[in-house]
Amino acid sequence: MLPDVNLVGHAGPLLAAARGAVVDLWGVMHNGIAAFPDAVDALARFRDGRRAGVVMLSNAPRPSAVVRLQLDRLGVPRELYDFIVTSGDVTRDALAAAGYRHLWHVGPERDLPIYEGLNVTLTDDLDAAEALVCTGLVDDERETAEDYRPLLEAALSRGLALVCANPDRIVKRGADVIPCAGAVAALYEEMGGTVEWHGKPYPSVYSRSLGLLGTAPGETLAVGDGIETDIPGANAQNIPALLVTGGVHASIWGDPPDPARLTAALAERQLSVAAAIDRLRW
Structure with missing residues (x-):
């Protein structure tokens, strides 16, 4: 002990x-x-x-x-x-090193600067995506990771990796507890998906x-x-x-x-x- x-x-x-x-x-x-x-x-x-x-x-x-x-x-x-x-920062380095060109973004628009300067295209066609990048939940005040299960099931069927740009599962915003990208990534891992974790x-x-x-x-x-x-x-x-x-x-x-x-x-x-x-x- x-x-x-x-x-x-x-x-x-x-x-x-x-x-x-x-x-x-x-x-x-x-x-x-x-x-x-x-x-x-x-x-x-x-x-x-x-x-x-x-x-x-x-x-x-x-x-x-x-x-x-x-x-x-x-x-x-x-x-x-x-x-x-x-x-x-480290997610950007990893995306560049992996050479991805077409990515499916999971998260709010405020996180889109993570792709600035990278030679990648965001796609809404899962068949064209080479990986998912999760920066968070689109509406973290109303959604939970379970809301993303259908998307994750489809990604899993294609064998796509999920790149997690924030390993936190929850954070406190004022007095409220808010789910983060880590919660979605953890669910994908539990489902058998491959997750690339970047950050603490x-x-x-x-x-x-x-x-x-x-x-x-x-x-x-x-x-x-x-x-x-x-x-x-x-x-x-x-x-x-x-x-x-x-x-x-x-x-x-x-x-x-x-x-x-x-x-x-x-x-x-x-x-x-x-x-x-x-x-x-x-």
Whole structure:
């Protein structure tokens, strides 16, 4: 059994001990509507230490340039971070490397920038598609992954792979829990389909992040709220992790967290964290 979780009220000591930080966005820095003032303050204080830098690591299925503009609107100042790495970035690289020319897009129109500059054509003819690319649900406030079962059955009959540009299964938008592309991809995998996953917790986004920072895993701190993405990804790369418990999985252990329930949830998943905090604050 894993040891009891170290619950802390302030992240300052952990941040101060790190040379670089890899920080999740949704659930840590903002809730999809506005930035969290305490989280902004924490990164501002970290930046004052003139350390190696901060990578904002997001499972957003869009290029980092688009996410930067979103952070501007949400109130996350650009001086808080040095780089943005997104699942959209690594998905674009993978699509280019695979040489796909005709793709079926699953997701809302706002995610179409993921294809900009790529030599691909989006098709509504499944027989012409070489793969499905899922960036999310078209109407994530009303739909669930099950709404896509007929499409997935048709894709499975053709042996098409599904490229998942956001491994998150759910996210909190304000007080609402919203399904993400990972939920559709997980259903396709359960049905026997082939899924290519890009983003957290998979290695490529961490390799890119550490390369940009120029730090070793042990001198970097990963901050995230996801026990399906952020924490498993950090554990796999031997990056110390700070779990923000008030994010997407708060219903599992409570908010504020019950120490026993939190410890049990992490032990069940064989996850370890350097510490846990209800909200990111210095």
